[in-house]
Amino acid sequence: MGRQNKIEPKKKKRNIDMKTLKLQKVEHTRKVGNRCEYIEPNVTESCLLEVDGEIIGFYIKDVAEYSERMSKLLAVADKEFRSNNVPKSLLERSDVFSKVYSEGMTRKQAKKEGTIQMSAILGSVAPKPHMRRPYPTISAVHRDKKAQTFIKAMWGCCLEAEQIIKKLTPEIYKRQVELFEDIKKEWRFGNMYTSSISNFNISAPFHRDTGNIVGTVNTILTKRNNANGGCLNVPDYDATFEQADNSMLVYPAWKNVHGVTPIKPISEDGYRNSLIFYPLKAFKGI
Helix, strand or coil: CCHHHCCCCCCCCCCCCCCEEECCCCCCCCCCCCCCCCCCCCECCCEEEEECCEEEEEEECCHHHCCHHHHHHHHHHHHHHCCCCCCCEEEECHHHHHHHHCCCCCHHHHHHHCCEEEEEEEEEECCEHHHCECCCEECHHHHCHHHHHHHHHHHHHHHHHHHHHHHHCHHHHHHHHHHCCCCCHHHCCCCCCCEEEEEECCCCCCECCCCECCCCCEEEEEEEECEEECCEEEHHHCEEECCCCCEEEEECCCCCCEEECCEEECCCCCEEEEEEEECEHHHCCC
């Protein structure tokens, strides 16, 4: 897919008759753990995403065109996330562990070369035996009184996102709801997801969301200000999503390797944040 496949801007607000972008498989050399280089986005306008005749997701450049309520909630969530009201965790991505166990680096060396991200997780957290927690739990952020505005805004964003998915891609919505029939309400964040993670200025290396339920989609909301880059690249289709401020990307993150291009703030207050909803398979049937 090249630059000639850019989608023309929609002329009517709230028009659900999106154009469809047909994604074609291409050869590439990207592997899990590789850093994503800077790439200019070639998916810059709202569109449905089709692979082999099947709609697999969509990209919305500005969610306000489909839900002004969601746009307002997203602004609140992003503001709270960037404040001291929301406790953040420093998390090591899989490329750090790979450098330790596959390349023989020390943990200190791996942290310097790998990806350390500042994030806030909501909803359900899967068991992590390697971290001496062999049981599922709910994120500790929910117990923080100062974080309640953030949690409520994120919950509202999730429900609004689900309604947009239902409206634009009812088949995807129906399938995901059915796949959640054996997930208890106590483990759900919304109706189609178990968890949420918000990431501050993170250029994630290439990875695949292997912990997700096969056949589902993630929702990725983006807020940014005075920053370039931070675009999601899916090398299988030579697709780089712009992820504009206030955008929404719905995509089966379990299926393809993907990474985020470097984020380049152009002022001191520049940032690019992703606020993501995802469905973990660890909670099926428990």
